[in-house]
Structures are given as C-alpha cells and as structure tokens.
Amino acid sequence: MLRIDGLSAWYGEAQALRDVSLHVDKGEIVTLVGRNGAGKTTLLRSLMGLHHGTSGTVRFMDEDISALNPHKRARRGLGYVPDDRGIFATLSVEENLTLPPGMGPDPWSLERVYETFPRLKERRRFPGTKLSGGEQQMLALARVLRTGARLLLCDEPTEGLSPLIVQQIGEILREVKAAGVTVLLIEQNVHFAATVADRHHLLAEGRIVESMDNDEVRAREDELLQYLGI
Numbered sequence: 155m156l157r158i159d160g161l162s163a164w165y166g167e168a169q170a171l172r173d174v175s176l177h178v179d180k181g182e183i184v185t186l187v188g189r190n191g192a193g194k195t196t197l198l199r200s201l202m203g204l205h206h207g208t209s210g211t212v213r214f215m216d217e218d219i220s221a222l223n224p225h226k227r228a229r230r231g232l233g234y235v236p237d238d239r240g241i242f243a244t245l246s247v248e249e250n251l252t253l254p255p256g257m258g259p260d261p262w263s264l265e266r267v268y269e270t271f272p273r274l275k276e277r278r279r280f281p282g283t284k285l286s287g288g289e290q291q292m293l294a295l296a297r298v299l300r301t302g303a304r305l306l307l308c309d310e311p312t313e314g315l316s317p318l319i320v321q322q323i324g325e326i327l328r329e330v331k332a333a334g335v336t337v338l339l340i341e342q343n344v345h346f347a348a349t350v351a352d353r354h355h356l357l358a359e360g361r362i363v364e365s366m367d368n369d370e371v372r373a374r375e376d377e378l379l380q381y382l383g384i
C-alpha cells in the first residue's frame with residue numbers, strides 16, 4: 155500500500171532522514187521506534203507532504219505521490235495524526251467531528267465513529283479543553299477517520315497516557331485495523347508496540363538501522379527500553 159524508496163529530508167543544511175526505504179502492506183500496523191531526534195516525526199510529515207526539502211520516492215496504492223501537496227495526499231487516503239493531536243480545543247467533540255470535509259476515499263459516518271469510540275459519544279457536547287489526554291487522542295484518531303483516510307500516520311498516540319488508557323488506544327487501533335485501515339505508528343512503548351503492531355523499524359540518526367518482528371521486540375524489550383532511555 156505504501157512504499158518508500160530512498161527518502162531523505164533536510165532542515166536547511168542539516169540532514170534529518172538518510173535514504174529511508176520501507177513498505178507497509180494493506181491492513182498492517184507498522185511502528186517506528188527511535189530516540190528523540192532520530193527522525194520519526196520528520197518521516198511522517200514527509201509522507202504527508204508537510205515537510206519541504208525531501209528527495210526520494212513515495213508510492214501510495216501504486217501511485218507516485220512524491221510531488222503531491224498534503225491536500226492531494228489526503229484525497230488519496232493518507233491521514234496524519236500529529237503528536238499535539240490537532241484538535242480544536244474550544245469546539246465540542248461533535249463539532250470537531252463535523253468540521254473535517256470527507257475528502258478521502260473512505261469517510262466514516264458519525265454513527266460509525268460513535269460505535270468505535272463510545273466514550274466520544276458520551277462526551278459529544280464537551281469542549282476539547284475538558285477532555286482527558288486519552289479522550290483527546292481518541293478524538294484526534296476519529297477526526298482523521300472521518301476524513302476518509304485509508305492509511306493513518308500516527309505520531310505517538312500513547313505518549314503521556316496512563317496504562318489503562320494505553321490499553322484502550324490499543325483496542326481502538328486493533329478495531330481500526332480490523333476495519334481495513336492501515337497504520338504507520340511512532341511508538342516508544344515497545345511493550346505496547348509488540349501487542350498491537352505487525353512489524354517494527356528502529357530509526358537512528360535518520361536511518362533505519364534494524365527491522366524487527368514482535369517476537370524479536372519482546373525478546374529484546376529491556377535492551378530496547380534502555381537504548382531509548384525509557
């Protein structure tokens with residue numbers, strides 16, 4: 155579904171991604187793991203067309219989308235969930251869910267969103283400011299599904315959330331996957347990553363230095379957490 159070949163990215167003279175190649179198949183959840191500054195966010199932003207100063211090829215559903223702007227990438231079915239969650243704090247949950255135009259190929263109805271996220275239905279009149287971190291994360295995911303995304307690019311959805319809420323986010327990601335949506339996920343909680351994802355890539359200094367399956371991540375959990383400084 156997604157194939158990246160030789161992607162590099164710069165901030166002025168400073169190179170943040172170095173010749174990254176990877177693929178994500180339809181229905182997979184693939185994680186990006188790496189220390190702060192490894193280039194994970196830059197990779198997701200580059201895939202969405204939000205970072206200027208890249209080279210290499212990005213193919214999505216057999217189309218070269220490397221030269222397309224973010225709006226056109228969203229129309230093709232890419233959806234970005236930023237680490238600041240990108241929700242409108244002063245608007246209610248329902249207003250947040252009503253705002254995005256269904257520009258992608260497979261927009262979810264409000265009913266479908268509320269079936270998947272019953273908590274958001276309970277909170278539908280609440281403003282974004284009154285939501286917990288977990289609820290905000292659910293809203294951020296739900297907004298992107300409303301737009302019709304087929305591939306979610308999620309920047310650390312579990313960051314700062316309690317173990318119980320992390321578990322709920324895991325259940326939601328499994329439901330999203332069961333619905334046929336594909337996910338590329340930044341995730342530092344490697345224990346959690348091995349329970350939700352199919353494969354994992356470790357980034358260091360802008361390069362993919364290792365690719366692992368769940369068994370390998372589980373076997374190396376302590377070593378990875380130490381390496382990541384968690």
Ligand code: ATP
Binds near residue numbers: 194
């Ligand atoms: P983190 O989890 O800390 O965000 P990351 O793996 O997502 O880390 P990036 O944010 O992609 O890493 O950063 C990759 C590199 O690019 C780092 O060296 C960072 O300092 C640099 N960088 C990121 N944003 C900018 C910017 N706006 N201007 C200049 N350099 C930047």
